[in-house]
Amino acid sequence: MNSSKVNKPSRDSTKVVHSGKEDVSIHRTVNTPVYRASTILFKDTDEVEKAFEDAYGKSSDSPGVFKKVPFYGRKGNPTSWSLERALTELENGYDTVLTSSGLAAVTTSLFSFLKKGDHLLVTDTVYEPTRHFCDKVLRKYGIETTYYDPLIGEKISELIRSSTKVVFMESPGSHTFEIQDVPGICKAIKSNKNQEIVTMIDNTWASPLYYKPLMHGVDLSIGSCTKYVVGHSDVMLGSITSVEKHFPKLWHTRQLLGVSASPDDVYLATRGLRTLSVRMQKHQENALIIAEWLSSREEIEKVFYPPLKDDPGNKIWKRDFLGAGGLMSFALKNVKENAVNRMINGMKYFSLGFSWGGYESLICASYPSKSRTATNWKFNEPGIRIHVGLEDPEDLINDLEAGFKRLHKS
Numbered sequence: 001m002n003s004s005k006v007n008k009p010s011r012d013s014t015k016v017v018h019s020g021k022e023d024v025s026i027h028r029t030v031n032t033p034v035y036r037a038s039t040i041l042f043k044d045t046d047e048v049e050k051a052f053e054d055a056y057g058k059s060s061d062s063p064g065v066f067k068k069v070p071f072y073g074r075k076g077n078p079t080s081w082s083l084e085r086a087l088t089e090l091e092n093g094y095d096t097v098l099t100s101s102g103l104a105a106v107t108t109s110l111f112s113f114l115k116k117g118d119h120l121l122v123t124d125t126v127y128e129p130t131r132h133f134c135d136k137v138l139r140k141y142g143i144e145t146t147y148y149d150p151l152i153g154e155k156i157s158e159l160i161r162s163s164t165k166v167v168f169m170e171s172p173g174s175h176t177f178e179i180q181d182v183p184g185i186c187k188a189i190k191s192n193k194n195q196e197i198v199t200m201i202d203n204t205w206a207s208p209l210y211y212k213p214l215m216h217g218v219d220l221s222i223g224s225c226t227k228y229v230v231g232h233s234d235v236m237l238g239s240i241t242s243v244e245k246h247f248p249k250l251w252h253t254r255q256l257l258g259v260s261a262s263p264d265d266v267y268l269a270t271r272g273l274r275t276l277s278v279r280m281q282k283h284q285e286n287a288l289i290i291a292e293w294l295s296s297r298e299e300i301e302k303v304f305y306p307p308l309k310d311d312p313g314n315k316i317w318k319r320d321f322l323g324a325g326g327l328m329s330f331a332l333k334n335v336k337e338n339a340v341n342r343m344i345n346g347m348k349y350f351s352l353g354f355s356w357g358g359y360e361s362l363i364c365a366s367y368p369s370k371s372r373t374a375t376n377w378k379f380n381e382p383g384i385r386i387h388v389g390l391e392d393p394e395d396l397i398n399d400l401e402a403g404f405k406r407l408h409k410s
């Protein structure tokens with residue numbers, strides 16, 4: 001695919017509406033229907049033989065073949081292939097696999113390229129369950145993780161060992177939103193010609209609409225579709241979009257782990273995708289209004305949101321991203337946990353809950369220092385993380401303003 005074609009938001013808003021739709025012509029519905037299937041029926045034994053060959057290649061140990069053909073529910077069906085095609089186009093990749101959750105997309109990616117004795121580099125600001133998977137599962141299988149400073153850039157080459165097989169990025173970082181120099185990191189990794197290291201990134205924050213990691217040198221872009229692609233807080237789903245070279249391994253590992261996605265969930269995600277560009281525009285617009293308002297409040301020490309001009313990541317964000325999500329956080333001056341709880345407990349529109357990316361605003365307390373080992377967190381805790389939804393921004397500001405009044409009340 002011609003990469004220069006997709007790097008424009010205008011092209012992408014057409015893509016989210018039209019891509020991945022080849023399957024729907026038969027019954028003339030606008031949307032690809034939900035094919036609910038475990039068993040796929042074959043006409044005769046010749047067809048079974050042919051399907052085996054298509055699905056696995058001529059011998060069962062030839063991992064190069066991963067055709068999307070009707071075979072068995074776990075391998076997907078037109079419902080999932082449709083979304084996989086659409087995400088592949090948006091991410092400018094070779095192909096995509098869907099998984100049962102965003103975390104399953106992370107673990108499938110890591111299991112695909114690591115074995116006993118290997119070493120991996122993971123950003124210190126990684127999504128906490130990804131860190132737990134490295135520390136509690138990979139370690140148990142003899143795979144060692146080193147966490148690196150998200151601002152490391154090309155200096156990452158100093159951390160490479162002969163056993164290093166994977167670099168796992170996330171930009172911006174979970175909870176604290178540091179933007180990484182992804183092209184710099186990838187350049188440093190790829191210039192090491194002595195060994196092959198697979199680069200992967202968690203691309204959930206900006207969604208495939210506003211960040212295209214594969215165009216900046218990354219091999220695998222991982223997404224929690226649960227967030228913006230689904231967009232309505234009612235489905236768990238993950239995706240991994242890959243360059244051609246690494247796709248077969250990824251596809252086979254997903255099969256072997258059995259973390260396939262449910263067709264009903266995939267249908268809802270595809271439906272969400274069709275409105276992604278208008279939702280993202282509004283999330284971004286609202287979030288910037290809120291972030292600027294928060295920056296002017298005297299109880300706030302710092303707002304962490306890369307689109308803000310004085311954010312340390314603003315330069316790289318502007319260079320590499322096409323837009324921003326609505327998730328941000330802030331640190332307060334001289335604050336106590338019970339005051340933060342008072343603020344959170346009385347909110348009208350910002351509901352208390354995990355996850356984000358739905359149409360609604362959310363709020364939770366944030367403790368960055370609890371999930372870091374390579375860097376120090378210099379700001380007061382608890383901080384507050386908010387997801388800015390699609391409500392009227394004035395209502396959201398009034399809600400936060402009333403929250404700050406509760407914060408001050410002793």
Ligand SMILES: *Cc1c(COP(=O)(O)O)cnc(C)c1O
Pocket residue numbers: 101102103104127170174202204205224225226227236237238355
């Ligand atoms: C939510 C999230 C995930 C995990 O996705 P689930 O679909 O909840 O399993 C991974 N990475 C990031 C950055 C997330 O915010």
